[in-house]
Amino acid sequence: MSKSEGSGCMTCMFKYETSRTLVIPSKGVACLFRFAQLLVLLYVVGYVCVVRKAYQETDSVISSVTTKVKGFAFTNTSYMEPRFWDVADFVMPPQGHNSFFVLTNLIVTPKQIQTRCPEPPGPTTTCMDDCDCFEGRNDPRGSGIQTGLCVNYSATVQTCQVLSWCPLEIDTTLPEPALLAEAADFTVLIKNSITYPKFNFHRRNILPHINSSYLKTCEFNRSTDPDCPIFRLKHIALEAGEDFQDMAVKGGILGIIIDWTCDLDWWARKCYPKYSFRRLDNKNPVNNVAPGYNFRFAKYYQTPDGEEIRTLIKAYGIRFDIIVFGTAGKFGILPTIINLAAALTILSLIPHVCDWIMLTCMSKRDLYHKHKVAHMTEGDSQSVSMGTTYGTQ
């Protein structure tokens, strides 16, 4: 650093700069100034206060959900014997965590016992003789544990023999339309209790004005009964943009979304559930490999002579997941002060921006600069102390 630069710096260090009020009769700068002020005010009042409600403290919802499905069905098809179904048959498990499964279609393999039987024909199961089968081979994609024997599956085909629950399940043809198509008319009661612990606020989706006689008859309808917590399953699918009967064949997952966004300020006091529905599993027509939702379960019995026997069920159905979310807001002094301070800071920046525009972009910038920036000399300072005034440079 040169000697003159060093002394310039020292001079700056020992100069105090104060702002000077200059009244400029310029419509351009005045309009810019007022416009910027208006923008900031609109932002603070419209967006920060009205839209974001930044003056509020917030809390996240804590929720619990129980469900109860009701409905009856009667099936009389070639796939199985005539049968009456009630809730204990088609809802699995009887009660679940924020979700329930309704059986809509099934492949039943009755009277299975533990024995040996030939596997269904396939590239890895057909054989010519025992050398093609391996004793103890346990392929998860197969039907059981191979015994090492090649046996007749039919008059023309031989396959490897397995130790398994026989007869083996054949799931190549799925009933269509779905066996339990009547599930579309089942109804579900959703009881949802929520808490906002910070505000000690509790509420249920069975709102205070709902009485038991209304609950016995009502059914959710967005326009006529938006507060009724009983939903018809086909209505849920419809609002999710799906056809229940289509979904019922191979199964799927539907989301029941309950939004508890609440404004707990006394002047708003808005806190009630808003329901929406959407399909949650993949329904991508381009990549529709392995669609739907299914699983297997069995019912076990014992024959009079003590032999264990079971009915295997491959169950297809719709799982309903209940997703509860929400945030509550209530006036808080701390967020109000923080946001007010931020707004005042932005407002106080506007004159600086206008000054910069005035001193760099306007045609009369030299004149403005002359009046805006005044330097006092040591002599001016002394004459002020002696009672005279200083002039501009």
Ligand SMILES: Nc1ncnc2c1ncn2[C@@H]1O[C@H](COP(=O)(O)OP(=O)(O)OP(=O)(O)O)[C@@H](O)[C@H]1O
């Ligand atoms: N899935 C449903 N569809 C229609 N109404 C229902 C359903 N689940 C419950 N309800 C009705 O809502 C009310 C409250 O149900 P809740 O389960 O609390 O009482 P409940 O007396 O045990 O019901 P229920 O014995 O009828 O199953 C009852 O009138 C009940 O019949």
